[in-house]
Amino acid sequence: MNFDNPLDPVYKAFAVANDCFRVVTRTIQNQHEELIRRTQFTGATPEDANIALEDAAKQAADLAILALFATFERFVIEHLQTANRLLATGYPQQYANRLAEKFETEVEYWRFGEILNLFKGEVDADLIGQVKQIKQYRDWIAHQNPCKSIPTQVAPETVFDVLTRMIEQIRQTHTPPVKEEAVDAVALA
Numbered sequence: 001m002n003f004d005n006p007l008d009p010v011y012k013a014f015a016v017a018n019d020c021f022r023v024v025t026r027t028i029q030n031q032h033e034e035l036i037r038r039t040q041f042t043g044a045t046p047e048d049a050n051i052a053l054e055d056a057a058k059q060a061a062d063l064a065i066l067a068l069f070a071t072f073e074r075f076v077i078e079h080l081q082t083a084n085r086l087l088a089t090g091y092p093q094q095y096a097n098r099l100a101e102k103f104e105t106e107v108e109y110w111r112f113g114e115i116l117n118l119f120k121g122e123v124d125a126d127l128i129g130q131v132k133q134i135k136q137y138r139d140w141i142a143h144q145n146p147c148k149s150i151p152t153q154v155a156p157e158t159v160f161d162v163l164t165r166m167i168e169q170i171r172q173t174h175t176p177p178v179k180e181e182a183v184d185a186v187a188l189a
Contacts (some may be wrong), residue, residue, distance in 0.1 A: 011160045014064035060139045064156040069138040072163040122173040
């Protein structure tokens with residue numbers, strides 16, 4: 001399936017940041033002092049520099065997970081709002097229009113787990129479960145409540161893969177056929 005993945009720009013930025021961390025690590029290991037002049041690494045021991053880089057890489061990974069999930073949430077909500085507009089053409093017209101307007105404005109405030117449950121039966125249930133686990137970890141990253149235990153940690157690469165598969169399944173099962181495809185399907189039947 002060929003489509004624009006809304007997660008691509010976020011993941012590509014994370015990949016570039018990871019490459020930058022690797023370049024800086026090599027620069028410090030090879031003691032290229034002219035390249036680290038006027039940075040916090042000037043005069044730092046290699047151990048201190050590595051610790052700082054590892055901490056920064058972990059923070060970048062956590063931020064990537066936050067951004068990937070926020071982008072995914074926006075995709076799902078906008079997808080539902082678009083699907084809702086199709087419902088607005090229903091009967092009785094005034095009721096359908098009011099229902100569609102209410103849905104479109106209030107879907108923003110629903111619990112995201114409940115939104116994901118709307119896709120059960122059409123999207124792989126295990127995949128929905130994985131997305132919910134990612135959301136738990138994303139929530140922990142965002143709030144870091146010390147009273148709650150850290151949920152299963154997940155890497156940005158895994159988050160990108162799981163959310164991309166979810167987007168693909170949503171698009172596959174929820175995108176209405178193009179009129180030409182619909183005409184062909186009727187002709188075949």
